[in-house]
Amino acid sequence: MPSTLSIDLLGAVAGVMTTLSFVPQVVKTLRTQQTRDISLSMWVLFCCGVGLWIVYGVLVPAWPVVAANIPTLILAGLILAVKIRNLRRE
């Protein structure tokens, strides 16, 4: 079995990767301000779910889950904010 340290490290890499993945979408969305192809329901549900993951990670405790999901919530929240602001003209 891999050590707890290597498992935590793997979780950290997974967390950094899924969290960083939202950065190019945030950059693209903030730059173009275009959100027509982005689903409102996806980002509403996603933000709620990520919030629950944070609570879950605190209770387990599984710190990579917490550490990955806090910045994810901020980044996903930015995308959702632009989408909501654009709703009227879409």
Place this chain on the structure above:
Amino acid sequence: MPSTLSIDLLGAVAGVMTTLSFVPQVVKTLRTQQTRDISLSMWVLFCCGVGLWIVYGVLVPAWPVVAANIPTLILAGLILAVKIRNLRRE
């Protein structure tokens, strides 16, 4: 402290919510076939990261992490597939 069962249940709800969140995006993307506002880098990085979360969840073990991420990978993979197919005309 909440019981292990309630924590697992919370993780399950979080997992169902973040995973289901991709369904409206998949439906929208498959229906419209429009992916211009969607970031290629986001979905490539995201799919790789979700794959690592699955490995992490197996090793901890944290089954809600595994159970949530397998369908997420399938749904995110569908969005990525349409985006890649559309690359030439974008």
